[in-house]
Amino acid sequence: MSDLDWVPEGIDTSVPSIARTYDYLLGGAHNLAVDRAMAEKVVAALPGTRDLVRLNRAFLRRAVSHLVESGVRQFLDVGSGIPTVGNVHEVAQALDPRCRVVYVDKDPVAVAHGELLLAGDPNSTAVQADLRDPEDLLGRPEITRMLDFDEPVALLLLLVVHFLTPGDEPGALLARYRDRMAPGSCLVVSHATADGRPGTMRRAADQVRESRSRDNLVYRTHEEVTALFDGYELVEPGVVGCALWRPAGAGDVANRAEDNTQVWVGVGRKPLDGG
Amino acid sequence: MTAPLPRDPDALRARTKLAKKWAYLLSSRTFVPMSTAELEHRLAGLVDRLCAGVAVESLAQHAGRDVGEALVALNCTTPEGLQISIEVVSKGLLGMSSLAPDDRLRNRVVDVVAALSASFVERVRQATMEQQEHLGRSLYKAMREAQVELRLSRARVELLETHSSTGIATVEPDGVLVRANEALARILDRSPDELTGMSLFDLAHPDERAGLRADVAGLAGGAARDGARTVTQPCRLLRADGEPAWVMLTLSPLHRVEAPPQVVVLAEDATDVNLLQGQLNHQALHDVLTRLPNRQYFTSRLEQALRTADPRTGVTVFHLDLDGFSRFTGGLGREVGDHVLKVVAGKLEAVVAGENAMVARFGHDEFAILVENSPGTPDVVTTVRRINEVLSAPFTSHGHRVAVSATIGVVHRPPRGSSPLDLLDSADLALRRAKGGGPRQWELADPEQDDLDRRAFSLAATMAGAWEEDELLVRYRPVVRLADGSVESAEALLLWDHPGLDELPHEQCVALAEDTGLAVPLGSWVLRDACGQAVAWRERLGRDLPVRWALSPSQAADPDLVGVVRGALRDTGLAPSSLRLGVTGRSLFSGRGEVADNLEVLAEGGVGLELEGSTGAPEDLLRVVDGPPVRAVRLGQAPAAGPGTAAARALAGVLGVVRDAGIGLTAAGVTTPEQARWWREVGADTASGPLFAPAGPPDDITR
Numbered sequence: 001m002s003d004l005d006w007v008p009e010g011i012d013t014s015v016p017s018i019a020r021t022y023d024y025l026l027g028g029a030h031n032l033a034v035d036r037a038m039a040e041k042v043v044a045a046l047p048g049t050r051d052l053v054r055l056n057r058a059f060l061r062r063a064v065s066h067l068v069e070s071g072v073r074q075f076l077d078v079g080s081g082i083p084t085v086g087n088v089h090e091v092a093q094a095l096d097p098r099c100r101v102v103y104v105d106k107d108p109v110a111v112a113h114g115e116l117l118l119a120g121d122p123n124s125t126a127v128q129a130d131l132r133d134p135e136d137l138l139g140r141p142e143i144t145r146m147l148d149f150d151e152p153v154a155l156l157l158l159l160v161v162h163f164l165t166p167g168d169e170p171g172a173l174l175a176r177y178r179d180r181m182a183p184g185s186c187l188v189v190s191h192a193t194a195d196g197r198p199g200t201m202r203r204a205a206d207q208v209r210e211s212r213s214r215d216n217l218v219y220r221t222h223e224e225v226t227a228l229f230d231g232y233e234l235v236e237p238g239v240v241g242c243a244l245w246r247p248a249g250a251g252d253v254a255n256r257a258e259d260n261t262q263v264w265v266g267v268g269r270k271p272l273d274g275g
Numbered sequence: 276m277t278a279p280l281p282r283d284p285d286a287l288r289a290r291t292k293l294a295k296k297w298a299y300l301l302s303s304r305t306f307v308p309m310s311t312a313e314l315e316h317r318l319a320g321l322v323d324r325l326c327a328g329v330a331v332e333s334l335a336q337h338a339g340r341d342v343g344e345a346l347v348a349l350n351c352t353t354p355e356g357l358q359i360s361i362e363v364v365s366k367g368l369l370g371m372s373s374l375a376p377d378d379r380l381r382n383r384v385v386d387v388v389a390a391l392s393a394s395f396v397e398r399v400r401q402a403t404m405e406q407q408e409h410l411g412r413s414l415y416k417a418m419r420e421a422q423v424e425l426r427l428s429r430a431r432v433e434l435l436e437t438h439s440s441t442g443i444a445t446v447e448p449d450g451v452l453v454r455a456n457e458a459l460a461r462i463l464d465r466s467p468d469e470l471t472g473m474s475l476f477d478l479a480h481p482d483e484r485a486g487l488r489a490d491v492a493g494l495a496g497g498a499a500r501d502g503a504r505t506v507t508q509p510c511r512l513l514r515a516d517g518e519p520a521w522v523m524l525t526l527s528p529l530h531r532v533e534a535p536p537q538v539v540v541l542a543e544d545a546t547d548v549n550l551l552q553g554q555l556n557h558q559a560l561h562d563v564l565t566r567l568p569n570r571q572y573f574t575s576r577l578e579q580a581l582r583t584a585d586p587r588t589g590v591t592v593f594h595l596d597l598d599g600f601s602r603f604t605g606g607l608g609r610e611v612g613d614h615v616l617k618v619v620a621g622k623l624e625a626v627v628a629g630e631n632a633m634v635a636r637f638g639h640d641e642f643a644i645l646v647e648n649s650p651g652t653p654d655v656v657t658t659v660r661r662i663n664e665v666l667s668a669p670f671t672s673h674g675h676r677v678a679v680s681a682t683i684g685v686v687h688r689p690p691r692g693s694s695p696l697d698l699l700d701s702a703d704l705a706l707r708r709a710k711g712g713g714p715r716q717w718e719l720a721d722p723e724q725d726d727l728d729r730r731a732f733s734l735a736a737t738m739a740g741a742w743e744e745d746e747l748l749v750r751y752r753p754v755v756r757l758a759d760g761s762v763e764s765a766e767a768l769l770l771w772d773h774p775g776l777d778e779l780p781h782e783q784c785v786a787l788a789e790d791t792g793l794a795v796p797l798g799s800w801v802l803r804d805a806c807g808q809a810v811a812w813r814e815r816l817g818r819d820l821p822v823r824w825a826l827s828p829s830q831a832a833d834p835d836l837v838g839v840v841r842g843a844l845r846d847t848g849l850a851p852s853s854l855r856l857g858v859t860g861r862s863l864f865s866g867r868g869e870v871a872d873n874l875e876v877l878a879e880g881g882v883g884l885e886l887e888g889s890t891g892a893p894e895d896l897l898r899v900v901d902g903p904p905v906r907a908v909r910l911g912q913a914p915a916a917g918p919g920t921a922a923a924r925a926l927a928g929v930l931g932v933v934r935d936a937g938i939g940l941t942a943a944g945v946t947t948p949e950q951a952r953w954w955r956e957v958g959a960d961t962a963s964g965p966l967f968a969p970a971g972p973p974d975d976i977t978r
Contacts, residue, residue: 011414011417011418011421013414020410026306026350027305027306027350027352027353028406029402029403029404029405029406029407029410030406030407030409030410030413031410032410053306054305054306057306057308058306061308061309061310082413084350084406085308085350086306086308086309086350090308108417108420108421109410109413109414109417110413111417112412112413112414112416112417112420113409113410113413115416116409116412116413116416248310248311248312249302249310249311249312249314250298250299250302250303250311251302251303251307251310251311251314252311253303254303255303
């Protein structure tokens with residue numbers, strides 16, 4: 001008990017945070033030198049990094065719009081990072097103000113920021129919890145107050161599943177979420193892959209590891225990402241490169257063709273017949 | 276402040292083209308949180324604003340600043356975003372010749388773009404500062420929440436450490452205690468300050484030190500990183516006086532950030548069973564079925580109440596026994612019985628709900644109530660009446676309508692400082708006296724009566740031991756012929772040569788034996804002794820001297836009686852005709868055929884039966900005349916008390932009938948010559964009693 005200078009995990013400003021690094025890559029200033037240093041190293045290894053992050057963000061907007069248009073009104077965004085601009089609640093509530101959104105992250109700074117940002121919004125909240133503990137996460141009163149799991153919920157897992165190790169058993173883990181969700185619920189995943197450019201992607205992952213980040217990238221193949229949608233019916237066009245999922249303008253596509261397919265994305269819907 | 280913009284198709288097309296190109300380049304280079312169509316729409320507005328600034332000189336500054344701010348609001352904050360915007364906007368505006376005269380157009384565009392750049396930089400700077408400010412606040416908030424949580428945890432740990440009965444210490448890998456709580460200090464008989472800085476190994480018994488060192492090193496070293504391994508084992512520590520203290524020791528690694536791990540030591544005093552006792556207390560003090568306090572709990576509460584109760588009002592103890600409770604369990608089943616007990620528990624609690632009282636279940640169907648009286652407490656009679664009123668209200672149990680009543684012993688306002696056990700004894704004795712009067716009775720404890728009862732009960736309780744200690748003796752009293760005073764036979768009597776009391780007479784011994792269930796084995800023992808003596812007398816006298824033993828009701832009812840008697844006769848070699856058994860009219864004439872059958876079998880075998888008609892009830896005497904094969908009737912002294920009375924005369928008449936039927940008559944307990952004469956006159960052959968000879972050892976009979 002003599003560790004008076006103890007710093008909780010995620011608040012230690014000497015270690016880069018994935019959430020703050022995303023913020024920097026999206027042009028935000030909610031970040032520290034250690035985050036920017038890691039971002040620049042990754043960008044040096046993978047010049048299209050900023051585009052990948054931007055395309056992912058554009059995909060999130062298109063997916064959420066699609067879900068609201070197809071009737072979903074509840075969103076659970078796990079691994080949401082620091083909510084800056086173009087967030088789920090902004091996109092969803094612009095289409096229907098009744099949409100309810102819960103942001104979940106294990107990074108206490110990201111959650112604290114979310115709490116400050118969402119202070120006046122009765123339909124949105126931020127919660128600190130870990131994707132790897134579904135029973136704890138889904139049982140949180142802040143979440144069960146906001147979301148009705150007897151009604152369809154969209155589980156948004158953007159650029160977060162690739163931080164799960166094989167030991168976390170992502171397939172079994174996602175099944176536990178699926179089993180708790182009502183028919184008609186949806187799963188949205190975006191997941192970095194090394195398909196096509198294994199060497200470049202490995203160097204990018206090495207930069208993250210060498211920056212002493214607590215989370216490290218685990219790339220998965222198209223087949224592995226498709227398997228994450230077990231128990232869901234994939235919405236057209238299935239699991240595809242990020243830019244190829246229903247693009248609607250120049251902002252949805254990168255100039256370099258390979259950047260358009262460096263992140264696999266997909267949207268699945270849990271069938272109504274419970275199958 | 277707006278200005279009319281050229282409306283010709285070429286000008287419109289040029290502006291739309293500029294907005295589209297700008298939107299395309301921006302969205303493909305930088306993150307703008309909206310669709311490209313939406314961005315085009317926004318940028319078209321900005322293009323119009325810029326065109327107005329070029330067209331009207333006074334609007335130039337304003338228009339440029341507005342657009343610079345708008346770009347930052349669109350999240351277009353990167354240097355690349357500014358560069359794209361300035362290139363696209365400058366080129367586009369310079370191509371719109373209809374906006375201003377050629378000589379002015381270039382300067383106006385420069386003015387607008389310069390203002391745009393300046394405000395863009397200003398806004399980016401502000402946004403960055405705001406976001407850094409937000410980040411700082413978020414960091415602070417997260418940190419503070421963590422600190423609050425940490426402080427709470429620490430407070431919890433300290434509270435636990437302070438108040439735990441388990442010894443708790445934190446040790447460095449080298450065994451030095453950096454922290455120790457009061458409980459550990461208590462176990463080791465040292466002060467916590469003294470412990471800090473000492474080595475755990477020095478505090479352990481020499482034999483334990485090597486093992487402890489290995490455990491601590493293992494936990495603090497490499498093994499700790501493999502997971503939360505914990506070691507639990509019994510261990511001897513050393514107290515300040517060098518005496519060993521047995522503890523159950525648990526060692527766990529304490530991982531720390533940027534510091535070597537420590538080990539947390541938990542030492543549970545293995546001699547301290549308080550914890551376990553606490554868990555058992557409730558079970559030990561309550562009745563499982565009714566959840567009422569049990570006798571132990573009641574006694575301790577009573578003990579306390581006797582010390583603390585207001586002496587002006589005192590306490591009252593009610594000891595209740597449900598009347599005929601066995602008919603519930605026996606007749607309606609155990610479920611009903613259990614349910615009835617629960618209902619009774621609730622009813623009794625209701626009766627004293629307004630009082631400072633405790634209701635307890637003592638045993639099967641026994642309950643007790645302790646009331647610490649107040650000036651408003653109802654008197655004993657009222658409370659007893661209310662108890663039986665409440666109990667007698669019928670209720671339904673498993674489909675049966677039932678009601679109960681209770682017999683109650685009451686101790687009211689015992690003296691302060693009475694022993695709770697004596698008091699409970701008094702209540703119990705009062706209850707037994709009340710039971711003697713039938714169901715639904717109650718009795719107040721009476722100190723004098725208590726003494727008598729208490730003596731009898733304690734005698735009964737020690738009788739079996741007395742038998743083993745040879746304090747029980749068989750004595751013989753001669754039965755003499757009234758005609759000449761010669762010894763006709765002898766009756767066996769049971770005596771208790773009690774070391775602390777006077778010799779207890781036969782009647783009391785038999786009653787005690789009957790109370791304690793010893794009547795059958797004791798009776799068999801006497802019977803065998805008597806048979807043996809009769810054989811011995813015959814050998815000594817050369818003639819038969821029959822022996823008589825009065826069967827107690829339970830011995831008469833013993834299904835094995837025939838076997839016991841035959842065994843005694845066979846083993847001693849006594850002729851059945853030399854044995855006489857006294858039986859009561861109740862045994863002989865009761866509806867239970869088995870008893871009468873047994874006696875008849877014995878009579879047919881030659882054993883003489885004698886009716887114990889001590890009260891001389893005429894109906895018994897008459898039933899004997901044409902009833903079972905009885906050789907004689909034995910009567911006590913009641914009829915002889917008033918020789919001249921009508922009752923005596925009537926009895927004499929009846930006895931005449933008995934005599935005429937060939938049945939003998941013998942008198943017991945004769946103390947005076949007048950009594951002896953009266954008996955002789957009514958036809959008695961023999962008699963016994965103090966007038967002739969007291970009971971004595973067997974040899975006295977033949978002397």
